[in-house]
Amino acid sequence: MAFSPLSDGPFASLLRRNTALLEMISRFELTHTRPSFGIKSVRVGNRDLPVKEEIAFDLPFGQLVKFSRDSDTPLPRILLTAPLSGHFATLLAGTIRTLLRDHDVYITDWKNARDVPRDAGIFGVEDYIEYLIRFMEHIGPGGHIVAVCQPCVQALAAVAVMAEEKNPATPLTMTLMAGPIDVRESPTEVNHLAFDNPLSWFQNNVIHTVPWRFAGGGRRVYPGFVQLTAFMNMNMDRHQAQHQKLFDLLAEGKTEEARKIKDFYDEYFAVLDLTEEFYIETIDRVFQKAELATGDFMYRGRKVDPGAIRHTSLLTVEGGRDDICGLGQTSAAHDLCTSLRPHLKRHHLQANVGHYGVFNGSKWNNEIYPVVRNTILAMEG
Numbered sequence: 001m002a003f004s005p006l007s008d009g010p011f012a013s014l015l016r017r018n019t020a021l022l023e024m025i026s027r028f029e030l031t032h033t034r035p036s037f038g039i040k041s042v043r044v045g046n047r048d049l050p051v052k053e054e055i056a057f058d059l060p061f062g063q064l065v066k067f068s069r070d071s072d073t074p075l076p077r078i079l080l081t082a083p084l085s086g087h088f089a090t091l092l093a094g095t096i097r098t099l100l101r102d103h104d105v106y107i108t109d110w111k112n113a114r115d116v117p118r119d120a121g122i123f124g125v126e127d128y129i130e131y132l133i134r135f136m137e138h139i140g141p142g143g144h145i146v147a148v149c150q151p152c153v154q155a156l157a158a159v160a161v162m163a164e165e166k167n168p169a170t171p172l173t174m175t176l177m178a179g180p181i182d183v184r185e186s187p188t189e190v191n192h193l194a195f196d197n198p199l200s201w202f203q204n205n206v207i208h209t210v211p212w213r214f215a216g217g218g219r220r221v222y223p224g225f226v227q228l229t230a231f232m233n234m235n236m237d238r239h240q241a242q243h244q245k246l247f248d249l250l251a252e253g254k255t256e257e258a259r260k261i262k263d264f265y266d267e268y269f270a271v272l273d274l275t276e277e278f279y280i281e282t283i284d285r286v287f288q289k290a291e292l293a294t295g296d297f298m299y300r301g302r303k304v305d306p307g308a309i310r311h312t313s314l315l316t317v318e319g320g321r322d323d324i325c326g327l328g329q330t331s332a333a334h335d336l337c338t339s340l341r342p343h344l345k346r347h348h349l350q351a352n353v354g355h356y357g358v359f360n361g362s363k364w365n366n367e368i369y370p371v372v373r374n375t376i377l378a379m380e381g
Helices: 009-027 089-099 125-139 152-164 189-195 199-205 224-234 236-251 255-268 276-288 362-378
Strands: 041-044 047-059 062-069 077-081 104-110 144-148 173-177 220-222 313-319 345-350
Touching: 047 125, 062 125, 077 089, 077 125, 089 104, 089 144, 089 362, 104 125, 125 152, 125 276, 144 152, 152 173, 173 362, 189 276, 199 276, 220 276, 313 362, 345 362
Parallel strands: 077 104, 077 144, 144 173, 173 313, 313 345
Antiparallel strands: 041 047, 047 062, 062 104
């Protein structure tokens, strides 16, 4: 093979470095468009099975997206409750892939508030709970619910309301992962931000009006880029290190290794806006007052009582190095579910993982997911 200065040697190295630099520059931009989930198949045993994605139920502020694969027997049905905190539900694509090994998965796919017309009304914390109940009713009796991060509060409240009403669609199991059930336990930097400022500070400093060129023009929102900036600042050293690593991999021509980092940040830099009422109520009711933990949480005019839950198995999961949701904040759910018998309660503490490692990555796949799967399987009989 003839030697080419563009394929080897110092010229090739310089070309790759310059190309890597240009790509890094081009990547520093935000998007408000929801990325694709990108789940075309799932590995089950020694086979790659095609995955079908469809919109199962559509509401103004969110839709229920169903993922299913071929199976000789009916699979357990899971409602995966995604956070409404500045990112699209596609951030949980890796979580879905893992769950699909043994389940049909439905996910709450929240819409960007700037794209929801004002005549659709408002969307607050209690509306989120109503959506969860309606989604579970659509899935039908015998389903399961898995909540990730922020919506653990709403998921627990929804199940409590359904249990008290003896709703036939009350889930068989409830898995709460790294969520702020009681933020008074081991407060983190995120909690202190909410504690140290009055609601008026948030309303005056982080709430903005959607420009009229968008479908939701005139709606008051908490912009997703503000939340992204806060998350980035919390772990700036890590993000800088990852981008340095990405540059080095691109400069060395290791495109496949670089793709994993690129895919993550493509998703991470896709942001959505939250309605003002949802964001402010979350700060007020979840972070400042911890209403669910204190017994003061109201839903449609009546108190929510987790003690009404009697037949839904509870699993809580926390990460030992979680700097967003501190230790004890999620496991506090066990103290609230006073009517559950001991064999229906389980807590899993995963050492050496941060917030995202609870629901994504190798520890989730190999150590946390088996606990979730077995909890669901035990209630399927």
